[in-house]
Each structure stands twice: as structure tokens, then as C-alpha cells.
Amino acid sequence: MTETSPRTENPPRPLRVLAAMSGGVDSAVAAARAAEAGHDVTGVHLALSANPQSFRTGARGCCTIEDSRDARRAADVIGIPFYVWDLAERFREDVVEDFVAEYEAGRTPNPCLRCNEKIKFAALLDKALALGFDAVCTGHYATVVTREDGSRELHRASDMAKDQSYVLGVLDERQLAHALFPLGDTLTTKDEIRAEAERRGLAVAKKPDSHDICFIADGDTRGFLAGRLGTAEGDILDEAGQKVGTHEGAYGYTIGQRKGLRIGTPAPDGKPRYVLDISPVDNTVTVGPAAALDVTGLTAVRPRWCGTPPAGGGRYTAQLRAHGEETPVTAEVRDGELSVDFDEPVRGVAPGQAVVLYDGSRVVGSATIAATRRAGAVPAA
Structure with a gap:
């Protein structure tokens, strides 16, 4: 399937924007670019832990006290108002407890994808709209475009090496209508983003990227689950x-x-x-x-479409991991579930993961893998 309708880039008019600032370099530069573009920007850091010291310390994670301070200093340099919002309870219920329950059920979840769906573009966006903001801005590398009929689409970032559209595949058209990704449509390397941050006087310019799962302090997922599940x-x-x-x-x-x-x-x-x-x-x-391990197809549940749901079956490419490669597929919605058949067998596919469909650079939507079909005898469900 190919894209045929013309498209335009993000809205030209000034907006009242709430910039989610994690304390890292990407979100700081995104907020600065939004302000430079003429938008009325307010920065907000999400406090996602009732005890921030229990999250990863140092510069490797996110959601720590240190990150909150880094975000505040960046907002001061940019010259925008800044607040800290406590979403710890919502994060615990929708992300942490979901993560534990999925592993207990034998599935492999993606907490970053769930955080985007439930926190940044649900809890945060809903609160932002209630306060009169037009959009939420983040440092994700992806692009929202507006078609001539006014509908919104999510596309890959201009630089595939940094593309993060996979973890945004849960966003629906309403959420896309209120999303800004200032880093997604520029062909700049991460070193250039850091250089831009340094030119802007942002102290986070040399801060290392976050890694692993933010709510597992020592990076030991098995130990974390053992503490919760015994x-x-x-x-x-x-x-x-x-x-x-x-x-x-x-x-x-x-x-x-x-x-x-x-x-x-x-x-x-x-x-x-x-x-x-x-x-x-x-x-x-x-x-x-x-x-x-060869998987020839899969069934996925709870599909979420980045725009109009596809009618019937079609040809797409699919991505199965945040930094995985695309693979050609035939996909069809049957009784509210997504059935996907791979042109060639793939490996490393687990229930609980997300499958994200693409039509060229456009993100069609995503769904949660419930079962896989294998050439071998052992089912994975």
C-alpha cells in the first residue's frame, strides 16, 4: 500500500504547548525548538515515583530527583515556566503493575510503549487540554503531518537511525492532533543535538542517554520481578x-x-x-x-489505529521491536483482532510485545501480540 494524498507539516499557527521535560537532552532541545518556533511553551516534569530515590540514580535513567532538577534548569535557560506534576499513582497502576502482571502471565511487555499510551498521551494530555493547552510536546524522534483534509498521521522520523515511531504506534488520531515532535523532521545526528543544546546553554548537553527500564533501579529485571512475584x-x-x-x-x-x-x-x-x-x-x-523459533504469523489484540482503521486486508511492513528492522507482511483485521502473516519467517517474537504496521513511512497502527504461528511444533501462546 502506498500513500497518495498530499500532506503538510505540523500546524503553522502558534500554539499553547505543554512540553514534557524528562531532564534529558532530547526533551530539552524539543522544548527550546517549540519556544523558538513562536509557541507559548510551559515545561512540565512528570514525577512518576512516590520515592524518586528508588528509581535509577545518576544520569542513566529518568524520573529521578536529579532529572527533575536538570529539567528545571533547562526550562530556566529556555525562559519558560516550569512545573512538576505528580503522576506516580497513575504510573504505578498503568505501567508498573501492568508490567508485572504481563510477565506473570508469561508475556513480554514494553513499558515505554505503555507509558506513552497511558501517561504522556492520556493522563498528561487530558490534563493539558483541561488546562487550555493545545498540544503536548516531547523529545521523541517521529513526525506528525497534516493531510489536506485536516486529518493527522504519524510518520517515521527523517533520520531512521533515531526513529522512535514504534513506541508511539499506540497513539490514535485524537492524540496525534495534540502532539508535537520538534526533533522528528530534521536530519540531525545525536551529536548535533548535543551541540545544539550546548549552543543554547543547556547543561544537559553532555548528559548520557537513559537506558533500560526507568522503574528498575539496578537494571535487574529478573530480581525486580522476583521481589514482586516471589x-x-x-x-x-x-x-x-x-x-x-x-x-x-x-x-x-x-x-x-x-x-x-x-x-x-x-x-x-x-x-x-x-x-x-x-x-x-x-x-x-x-x-x-x-x-x-521461526514464526510465520501472529494474532494480535487491542489494535490501536493512528488514523482511520484499515478496511480488509492489505500489504504492509511490520516492526516487532523498538530498534528492530521492518519485515514485509500481509495483515487483516478479523473480529477485532489483527492477523499478520510474514513473507519470510522471523524470530524473537513473544506474546505481549507490540506489532506496529507501516505503510511506507506512515504508522498505520499497533496491536499487542497474543499468539504466534510457527513452522515448528511448539506453540507460543
Whole structure:
């Protein structure tokens, strides 16, 4: 499928903009660009933890006290008002508890995608609109364009190396109508963004990018889940159902995982084994050869469309991870669910992940993977 209608870039008229400022360089430069473009900008930092010291310290994460101070200093340099909004309870319910529940159910969630859906473009946007703001601005690398009929579309960033449209694929047309991404339509490298921040006098110019999951302080996801869910010893099985090892909680594994399996019995062919299936019902983890990971199709639930939902089936490309490559697919909506068939088998696909469909550079929408179809015998559902 190809795009045929002309499009124009983001709205030219001045807007009253609420800039979400994480304390990092991208959101600071985005806020500065929005202000320079003539918009009436107010900065806001989201306090997402009831105890900020429990989140990652130093410059590697987000949502810390340090980040709040960095955001405030950036707003002062830009010359815009600045506030801190407490969304900790909403974040805990919609992102952290959802993350734990998904792993407990044997699925692999994406908390950044959920945060965009539930916090930045739901809780934050709703509050912003109620206060009379026209739009929410973030430092994401993506582009919102306006078609001649006035409808909005989400497109990839001009620089594919920095594109973040995958984690924004949950936004609907209403949310896109109130979203600004000032970094998305410029072909600038991250070093150039940092240089721009330095020219603007922003102290975050040299601050390292955030990594991993912001609410897991030490980066130990398995340890975090064990603290929430406890330990529950279970069996690691091979494809024939034979026990080859034990684990302390099926939630500590993901489809396609190779390292950390602690399997005592080597494979007959001596080759590495990978996680093929996770079963919370009987607390087992099934492992097997890499070839058994080949996925030919999937079914996804809770589709969210970045504009008008597609009618019937069609040809698209799909992205399955935040920094993954596109793959050609045929996709169709059936009874409210999205069915996707891959032209060529793909690997590393797990229930709970998001599949995001693209038509050229345009984001069509996303859905949560519920089950996969494999060429092998082990189902992943």
C-alpha cells in the first residue's frame, strides 16, 4: 500500500504547548525548538515515583530527583515556566503493575510503549487540554503531518537511525492532533543535538542517554520481578517434554532467550538452546533449537489505529521491536483482532510485545501480540 494524498507539516499557527521535560537532552532541545518556533511553551516534569530515590540514580535513567532538577534548569535557560506534576499513582497502576502482571502471565511487555499510551498521551494530555493547552510536546524522534483534509498521521522520523515511531504506534488520531515532535523532521545526528543544546546553554548537553527500564533501579529485571512475584521453582523442558533443568520463576524468561538458562543437560547435537515457550499454568519453560523459533504469523489484540482503521486486508511492513528492522507482511483485521502473516519467517517474537504496521513511512497502527504461528511444533501462546 502506498500513500497518495498530499500532506503538510505540523500546524503553522502558534500554539499553547505543554512540553514534557524528562531532564534529558532530547526533551530539552524539543522544548527550546517549540519556544523558538513562536509557541507559548510551559515545561512540565512528570514525577512518576512516590520515592524518586528508588528509581535509577545518576544520569542513566529518568524520573529521578536529579532529572527533575536538570529539567528545571533547562526550562530556566529556555525562559519558560516550569512545573512538576505528580503522576506516580497513575504510573504505578498503568505501567508498573501492568508490567508485572504481563510477565506473570508469561508475556513480554514494553513499558515505554505503555507509558506513552497511558501517561504522556492520556493522563498528561487530558490534563493539558483541561488546562487550555493545545498540544503536548516531547523529545521523541517521529513526525506528525497534516493531510489536506485536516486529518493527522504519524510518520517515521527523517533520520531512521533515531526513529522512535514504534513506541508511539499506540497513539490514535485524537492524540496525534495534540502532539508535537520538534526533533522528528530534521536530519540531525545525536551529536548535533548535543551541540545544539550546548549552543543554547543547556547543561544537559553532555548528559548520557537513559537506558533500560526507568522503574528498575539496578537494571535487574529478573530480581525486580522476583521481589514482586516471589520465587516458584519449576521445570525446564525440551521439545519432547523431558526435564533438562529447573528455574526459580517462569516470569524470568522471554521467548528467544539463550543466556542464563542454567540447563544441566546438553542438547544432543551440542548446539545452543533457546526459550520456545513459557507456561505460567504449570510453571514450565520449554527450550529447543534456534530453528524452532521461526514464526510465520501472529494474532494480535487491542489494535490501536493512528488514523482511520484499515478496511480488509492489505500489504504492509511490520516492526516487532523498538530498534528492530521492518519485515514485509500481509495483515487483516478479523473480529477485532489483527492477523499478520510474514513473507519470510522471523524470530524473537513473544506474546505481549507490540506489532506496529507501516505503510511506507506512515504508522498505520499497533496491536499487542497474543499468539504466534510457527513452522515448528511448539506453540507460543
